[in-house]
Amino acid sequence: MKYSINVTEAKNQEGNVRGFASLVFGDSFKITNIAILENKEKDTLFVSMPRYKSAERDENGGVVYKDVCNPITSEFRKELYDNILEAFGQVRATEGQEFKTEKSVREMPEFSVTVTPYEREGSNIRGLARIYFDDSFIVNNVSILQGKENLFVAMPSYKTKQTDEQGKAVYQDVCYPVTKEFREKLYAEIVNQYEIAKAKKEEQALGSAQTQAQSQAKDQFMKVDGKELPFR
Template structure:
């Protein structure tokens, strides 16, 4: 899968995060907040954007999970290698920004998986995962209940700023770039959500029918005379 990278240096020399990368798949989808971090051995490594989950590890510390990440070894090595090569060039040249462009900007193919669920008092109707060409996944995509229709919300983070309405402002971590790809992606997610919701309702109906039938057969057996 073709991708471009824009790498920007972090100005604080004491920070462990040395640079942030923005990745674009063609001119269709963008991933931000990909960090180049300097480890304890001073060797840089790539850290994908993550979120704090409700899980705890064996030491009762919060568990962080990647919002998105490569899912094949080949693409992981290619993507991380390109980012680290750009970082090495940045360190050598002293430039604050380096860009790696691609000649072709084809729209990436994608598939979607959706898990519908409803919880009392929540406006979340389901969660989706987007798979780009079988080698990169974006998770934590929400299907939310709107005033009239359901809508898609991409994974985001709290910026620390307050909007004019007095509410905290959020920024998408990854998102469609063009209007056409946004419509294509969001329409697909909502269509798959509706399909999975109908399948789940059908399974629940069949399960209820089976339980009713089993209870009826149980009562019939109990009413049979002993021989």
């Protein structure tokens, strides 16, 4: 899978964050907010993918954070993280200047989508999707939402410190399609897979309801001398 990397050094070096990276698959889909962190005890650097706070709790009651997106295979994880750290090393060698790998060949990355229909009372959410790039990288927490007329897709986002004209918090996508062509192709596939999954779920629910109704109808009869008679 072809991709390009952009790395910058963090301005504030007081914590353990040393830099940030972004990743673009082909020229079509961008991942931001990848952190380069320092393990001070081991004096080593490591890569941390963007994360979100889940509703889950650990055994001590603490908040569980999960990756918004991440490499699936150990081979691609090692390749990607090594390339990010190598690029960061070149940033430091140039005294904090931005570093970009060579632009990859213009192409749309191969991808597949899975969708789980999901509704929450009082919410316009209709489903959650996952995007798989070349069976090597996954993007989680993609939402299918109901608009006034049509369904639309919302990519994973985070709350910034900025506010809009009405004083509301501004959210920014963590990852998103870069080109119009790929956005239309990706979003159409997500909505299509949602419709398929929804129809399958409704079919299964109907089958379960029919089975239950038949079972209840059968229970209304009792056998007398081997014959089924209505129960009164």
